[in-house]
Amino acid sequence: MRVGVPTEIKEEEYRVALTPAGTKELTTHGHEVLVQHGAGEGSFFSDEAYVAAGARIVADAEAVFVEADLIVKVKEPLKEEYLRLEPRHLLCTYLHLAPDEDLTRGLVESGATCLAYETVETADGRLPLLAPMSEIAGRLAPQAGAYFLERMSGGKGKLLSGATGVKAANVIILGAGISGTNAARIASGMGAHTKVLDINLDALAALQQQLPAVQTLHSDQLTIEEEVVKADLVIGAVLVSGARTPVLVSEDVVRQMQPGSVIVDLSIDQGGCVATSHATSHRDPVFVKHGLVHYCVDNVAGVVPITSTLALTNSTLPYIVAIADNGIVNAARSDPTLARGVNVMEGKVTNREVAEATGNAYFPLEYVLPIEYT
Secondary structure, eight states, X not given: OEEEEOOOOSTTOOOOSOOHHHHHHHHHTTOEEEEETXXXXXXXXXXXXXXXXXXXXXXXXXXXXXXXXXXXXXXXXOHHHHTTOOTTOEEEEOOOXXXXXHHHHHHHHHTOEEEEGGGOOOTTSOOTTTHHHHHHHHHHHHHHHHHHHSGGGTSOOOXXXXXXXBOOOEEEEEOOSHHHHHHHHHHHHTTOEEEEEESOHHHHHHHHHHOTTSEEEEOXXXXXXXXXXXXXXXXXXXXXXXXXXXXXXXXXXXXXXXXXXXXXXXXXXXXXXXXXOOOBOSSSOEEEETTXXXXXXXXXXXXXXXXXXXXXXXXXXXXXXXXXXXXXXXHHHHOHHHHTTEEEETTEEOOHXXXXXXXXXXXXXXXXXXXXXX
16 A cells, blocks of 8 residues: 655644654555655654655655555644545544534545544543543643743743742643643642542542542532632643533633633644633644633644654554555454544545534444444
8 A cells, every 4th residue: 555644734733644663664564655755854754764764755745645545644634635635545644523614524525534543442432542642732731831820921920839838829620531630640740739620530530549649529510610710720631532522611710710820721622621712823822811821722742743753653553554454444344443533434424423513414434334343
């Protein structure tokens, strides 16, 4: 199979979908890897490194899409990219389709098969391809929050750890999944008074065992309101696989927060869990609304591309190799975990949550491709 690696064109996105090591693995399996000139430079992987691993460097994205069958990316395709897709293509990337009707429509109209890394899900609910980026984003969130709490960065001028005789900052984290747990680990390690809210008591118990200094609370609307209005830093780390993130913090609650407090909404790539959130970029990461600093970058992990790219290839490569070796039909039939990642196939939306969020008809993958789930 011909595997194509285009340069990411989303603003301030420095990750690349495949490392030279991943390239070597694919070429060892007999596949051809086409890498766009300069695709790895943002992560400090040179064209020469890809060539040494067996790749062929092509001049531009057009060449990648024309020649390749399997396109691997990091972020969702922008319009100029999804207009290049054809029914023969298989696209593998983070798609986050639920809040993006236009992108969903574009992928449906392309006829391509589109696999979303974030909905590749095991039978017990783990998300193995989303996990590494969630871990990194969670660890970055308190760092971003601490920076924007500084007075010169627009915040109220409060140190997360406090000081001798001075209270530490209050950090509220919504969600006890991978990103929330990692955010709690870093915030607590920085000395902040940290609380994590979630409806899943098992997740809270696991977090409490890992991080005994972190307070856990069952999440309900009253508790959210009471805790958020007292917070110096709120980190939204809510995830419903494939679906638009529920809005847990209303605009009225945001109005009641202390001016200069910070909101870091990690859920923004699925729509955001704070009513006042909207997507921002690394170039222009924050905005102020009702006196609150909002950090809502929708590709947080892209700010550390070396770490993120290595972690991404580590997790995605076994699935990419399986698809390249066997084709998407056989790979999906033999692995229900991989099959759950298929969001669009033959012009049909095959993920229920995406279909409901974007107003499309839902076609179970079994309708397009007979699969026995286990």
